[in-house]
Amino acid sequence: GAGVSQTPSNKVTEKGKYVELRCDPISGHTALYWYRQSLGQGPEFLIYFQGTGAADDSGLPNDRFFAVRPEGSVSTLKIQRTERGDSAVYLCASSLSFGNTEAFFGQGTRLTVV
Amino acid sequence: GESVGLHLPTLSVQEGDNSIINCAYSNSASDYFIWYKQESGKGPQFIIDIRSNMDKRQGQRVTVLLNKTVKHLSLQIAATQPGDSAVYFCAENDFNKFYFGSGTKLNVKP
Numbered sequence: 022g023a024g025v026s027q028t029p030s031n032k033v034t035e036k037g038k039y040v041e042l043r044c045d046p047i048s049g050h051t052a053l054y055w056y057r058q059s060l061g062q063g064p065e066f067l068i069y070f071q072g073t074g075a076a077d078d079s080g081l082p083n084d085r086f087f088a089v090r091p092e093g094s095v096s097t098l099k100i101q102r103t104e105r106g107d108s109a110v111y112l113c114a115s116s117l118s119f120g121n122t123e124a125f126f127g128q129g130t131r132l133t134v135v
Numbered sequence: 136g137e138s139v140g141l142h143l144p145t146l147s148v149q150e151g152d153n154s155i156i157n158c159a160y161s162n163s164a165s166d167y168f169i170w171y172k173q174e175s176g177k178g179p180q181f182i183i184d185i186r187s188n189m190d191k192r193q194g195q196r197v198t199v200l201l202n203k204t205v206k207h208l209s210l211q212i213a214a215t216q217p218g219d220s221a222v223y224f225c226a227e228n229d230f231n232k233f234y235f236g237s238g239t240k241l242n243v244k245p
Contacts, residue, residue: 025178052231063224063235064179077232112178122167122228126178 023047025127027113033133034103042098042130046115053096054124055088056112064112070096071119103134147242154212156239158225161206165227170199170210173238174221182210182223217243 026045034040046053051072056064066080070090078088085103090096100107110131114124148154160168166187171179185192185199185208192199198211208225222238 054233056233056235061237063226063237064233066232066234069231077230080232114178120231122169122184123181124233126180128176128178 025113025115025125027111027127027130029130030128031131031133033135036103036105036134038103040100040103040132042100042111042113042132044096044098044113044115044127046094046096046113047125048094050115050117050125051093052116052119052121052124053090054114054116055096055098056114056126058110058112058129060109067098076119100132103132105134108132108134144237145240145242147244148215149244150215150217152215154210154215154219154241154243156210156212156223156225156241158208158210158236158239159206160208160225160227162227162229162234163203163206165229167228168199168201168208169226169228169233170197170208171224171226171235172219172221173224179224179235184228212241215241215243217245219243 028043054069055067058064068078068088073093085101088098110129112129114126116124167184169184170182173179183194196213200209220243222240224235224238226233226235
């Protein structure tokens, strides 16, 4: 009965480095979402998966950002050549099925690029 | 993304009073509107949603009202409790993407 789990909870990295953020959705949830939240702002859509495929990646800011979900469960958000502007809380959410409005969010990974 | 905004960034209410949090949206094509609650250090938590063809929906201590004429959404919380203190976001669902506003912080005074 665990919720959405995100690891690490905090990540500090140097500018230019590569990072991976992991999301374990609720078991059985086929839809998975990644959001980014800056301080004082609402979550900003990045990408969502239906099963293994990225159904919509229109929110990814540029080609330094990439996400995968190879087996339709765990997802990894990958950021190359990190920049200070990438600093934010990265939130993952899952929902039971495509079109279900009740999404369950993890606690997020706070990424700080120094 | 579409614009989802809020009228007031901070709302302070007395414990036991009713709270009303407002939200304006711009995308008339959204299928659903959703309210989320976010406590400090946590991810957003689903509260209630309303389909675009409805005007009102009630949950436990919460009511959401949708006025499509003026593109306005509100969340009413009855008998506000200290545990209701959080940031509240409205979001609109557009092709399974959720667009969030910037949030309203609700402070409940004892």
